[in-house]
Amino acid sequence: MFTIIIILIVVLIITAIFINAFQQHRAKVDAERRAEVAKQRAIVDETENVIMACNTIPISQRLMQILHRRVLNALKIMNEMGSAAPDIKQRISDAETRTANLDASDTAQLSEFTLPDNDKLIIQYIQAVKKLRILLRSEHGKGKTDTKTYIEEEKYLERLQLKVNVETLVKRGNAALQANMLGSARQYFEKAVVALENQTQPDDYVKTRILTVKQSLADIQNNLKNVNAQDRAKKKADERNELDELFAPKKKW
Numbered sequence: 001m002f003t004i005i006i007i008l009i010v011v012l013i014i015t016a017i018f019i020n021a022f023q024q025h026r027a028k029v030d031a032e033r034r035a036e037v038a039k040q041r042a043i044v045d046e047t048e049n050v051i052m053a054c055n056t057i058p059i060s061q062r063l064m065q066i067l068h069r070r071v072l073n074a075l076k077i078m079n080e081m082g083s084a085a086p087d088i089k090q091r092i093s094d095a096e097t098r099t100a101n102l103d104a105s106d107t108a109q110l111s112e113f114t115l116p117d118n119d120k121l122i123i124q125y126i127q128a129v130k131k132l133r134i135l136l137r138s139e140h141g142k143g144k145t146d147t148k149t150y151i152e153e154e155k156y157l158e159r160l161q162l163k164v165n166v167e168t169l170v171k172r173g174n175a176a177l178q179a180n181m182l183g184s185a186r187q188y189f190e191k192a193v194v195a196l197e198n199q200t201q202p203d204d205y206v207k208t209r210i211l212t213v214k215q216s217l218a219d220i221q222n223n224l225k226n227v228n229a230q231d232r233a234k235k236k237a238d239e240r241n242e243l244d245e246l247f248a249p250k251k252k253w
Helices: 002-056 061-080 088-100 119-141 147-178 182-197 204-247
Strands: none
Touching: 002 061, 002 119, 061 088, 061 119, 061 147, 119 147, 147 182, 147 204, 182 204
16 A cells, blocks of 8 residues: 555656646747747838838839748748737738739849938938848848849849948038038048949949049039138238238328
């Protein structure tokens, strides 16, 4: 009898240990599942925000397809992980349709680029292009985008980012010129020249823009020389006037 009691106690202890281990494993799996769902939800939100920002950016349908496919893959993972989102299946269906309707052979052209007028929009524009490059690199690293597509789209985004930066500097330089702030204008144009000259494989835009910006710098330099010459002439005239007054015959009253 005593032996049976001991055996039952041991069995209960072992059972309790197994139950505890199972509960801990289940809790760990649930925590990992929730973390993965949250990660994929963040990917969806981040990518959809970039897609919305792309409404004013001249990017290819091919790149838009990469973004929509990124959303689709994240939604599928969320569904497999048992996401509690009630509309997850409908969102997957919508994402599949959007992805399929985009032309993977379409490529963008920089000629379609127009710089926004508002400085706040320009900042958002630059941030969106930078984010696009990060997402594209991420999809390539995961093997979701082939190397040829990645290289072509990355090169395009790099050129687009350069053009936004240069055109913003030129715009500010021209505004400084209109305000007769020659020193500030020169700094903006010099920064634009540095950005253009740093390109190892200059295209037509770089070659053409660098000539126009350098011409603006030459005009500023000539204006500064003229201003300095006028200042020196005025200073000499003022000094002569002072000497004339000093040595002029005193008037008798």
